[in-house]
Amino acid sequence: MGGLLEKLDRIDRRFIYLLMALSVLVPLAFRLEMPIPVSPGPSMDLYEAVDALPPGSVVIVSYDYDPSTMPELQPMAVALTRHLMSRGVKIIATALWPQGASLAQNALTQISDSLGLSEYEDWVNLGYTVGGAVSVVRMGSSISAVFPRDRVGVPYDSIPVLEGVGRLADISMVIALSAGDPGIHAWVMVAQGRFGIPVGGGCTAVSAPEFYTYLGSGQLVGLLGGLKGAADYETLLKRDNPGAPGGTATPGMAAQSISHLVIMGFIVIGNIAFIAGRKRKRGGAK
Numbered sequence: 001m002g003g004l005l006e007k008l009d010r011i012d013r014r015f016i017y018l019l020m021a022l023s024v025l026v027p028l029a030f031r032l033e034m035p036i037p038v039s040p041g042p043s044m045d046l047y048e049a050v051d052a053l054p055p056g057s058v059v060i061v062s063y064d065y066d067p068s069t070m071p072e073l074q075p076m077a078v079a080l081t082r083h084l085m086s087r088g089v090k091i092i093a094t095a096l097w098p099q100g101a102s103l104a105q106n107a108l109t110q111i112s113d114s115l116g117l118s119e120y121e122d123w124v125n126l127g128y129t130v131g132g133a134v135s136v137v138r139m140g141s142s143i144s145a146v147f148p149r150d151r152v153g154v155p156y157d158s159i160p161v162l163e164g165v166g167r168l169a170d171i172s173m174v175i176a177l178s179a180g181d182p183g184i185h186a187w188v189m190v191a192q193g194r195f196g197i198p199v200g201g202g203c204t205a206v207s208a209p210e211f212y213t214y215l216g217s218g219q220l221v222g223l224l225g226g227l228k229g230a231a232d233y234e235t236l237l238k239r240d241n242p243g244a245p246g247g248t249a250t251p252g253m254a255a256q257s258i259s260h261l262v263i264m265g266f267i268v269i270g271n272i273a274f275i276a277g278r279k280r281k282r283g284g285a286k
Contacts, residue, residue, distance in 0.1 A: 016266060023259040031251045036228075036235040042215055043232035046200045046222025049173065050080070051240075055088030057172035058165055062187060063093060063100035063107075065179035069204055070103065073177050075230035075248045076202040077107040080175060082244065083237055085115050090161050091123040092171075094147070096135070096182040101127040101151050114245070120154070124161050127151030132182030136190040140168045168195045173221070177202040184211055188219050202229065227256065 026032070038044055053059065061080065065073045084091055093104040105125050112123060119125075126147040129135045138146050143166065144156040156162060164170065174191045176199065178184040184201040191197040198221045201211060205226025214220040224233055234247040 019262055020259060023262045027258055028251055031246065033246065033250045034257060036231045036250060038232045038235050042220075042223040042225065043229050044222070044236065045215075046175075046202075046224060047083070047233060047236045049198065049200055049221040050083050050089075050175075051087070053084075053087060053089050053172055056090065058090045058092060058161075058170065059084060060092045060094055060171050060174045061104070062096060062174065062176045062178075062183075063104040064096045064176055064183040065103070066097055066099040067103070069179040072204050072226050072230065073179060073202060074103060074107065075227070076224050076233065077103065077177055078110065079230060079233040079237060079247050080177075080202070081107050081111045082115075083233075085111055085117055085122065086241070086244075089172075092143075092162070092165070093123065093125040095128040096132055096186065097179070098128050101125060105151070120159050120161055122161060124159050125151045126156075133186035133190055136168075136186050137194070140190065140195050142167055168197055171197055173198045173200065175200045175202070178207075179204055180207070184214075184220075188214050192219050205229075 050059075061077070061084070063077065081091065091108065093101070093108060095101040095104060108119075108123055108125060111117075112119065117123065126143075127150060129146050131138075131146075135146050143162075147156060149155055150159060168174075168191055171191075174187050174197055176184045176187040178201060184199075184203060187199050187201075192199040199219065200222045201214075201220055202224035203211060203226075205228065208223065208225030208229075211220060211223055215223055224230055230247070231250045234250050237244055238246065
């Protein structure tokens with residue numbers, strides 16, 4: 001036993017790196033999915049709020065993040081887009097972050113193509129606007145004043161999906177996917193606080209606690225927090241639509257969980273080997 005512990009204490013760090021890499025790559029490569037229990041809470045609240053929207057409703061989805069937070073927020077964007085489009089809800093994509101418009105386009109075209117929907121008839125990407133909360137305030141009186149054209153230059157008034165949509169009061173819900181400021185705070189303070197529009201959110205796991213007060217006050221109808229929130233949403237989608245394609249958050253949670261178990265295992269082994277080695281040294285000294 002002592003010899004085994006001595007070997008474990010001297011394990012080559014390259015073996016640890018290899019095992020860590022495999023614990024992440026194998027679940028992702030084989031799309032391993034672990035059960036994701038979804039209990040009543042912010043994720044389910046947002047899902048139910050979206051599910052209650054009647055077909056033909058118009059929703060703003062604001063992509064307020066950049067590639068650095070894609071692993072957590074892009075799976076949310078894809079799952080939410082699939083849910084909205086499959087229910088016949090029209091999507092107006094906006095971005096308060098410069099790179100958000102491109103990330104929005106990726107999610108929108110991916111799901112739109114798979115469902116046979118068309119840009120400008122079922123959804124539109126208005127692109128990025130500078131100004132943060134000030135732009136949201138201006139949208140309360142005129143969306144076209146903030147976005148006179150979409151991201152590729154098509155005039156606002158010539159886009160069919162925007163017919164009858166002049167200001168925030170014409171929107172059924174706003175969903176803000178946020179990696180910081182401007183983001184959820186701006187939409188809650190202005191769209192919900194000033195104009196009474198229901199607002200849902202998605203954010204990185206580390207920033208989720210700062211939005212819990214909005215949930216408690218009813219200013220957010222629901223919230224997806226980090227990769228777990230995205231996996232919750234994917235699980236709820238598959239529960240109600242068994243044939244729906246899976247997303248990337250659920251395999252991501254499997255990879256994350258397995259890698260955490262591997263790390264914990266090495267921590268336990270390292271501590272056992274260290275304590276046993278110290279006892280041997282004390283015994284030898286006597």
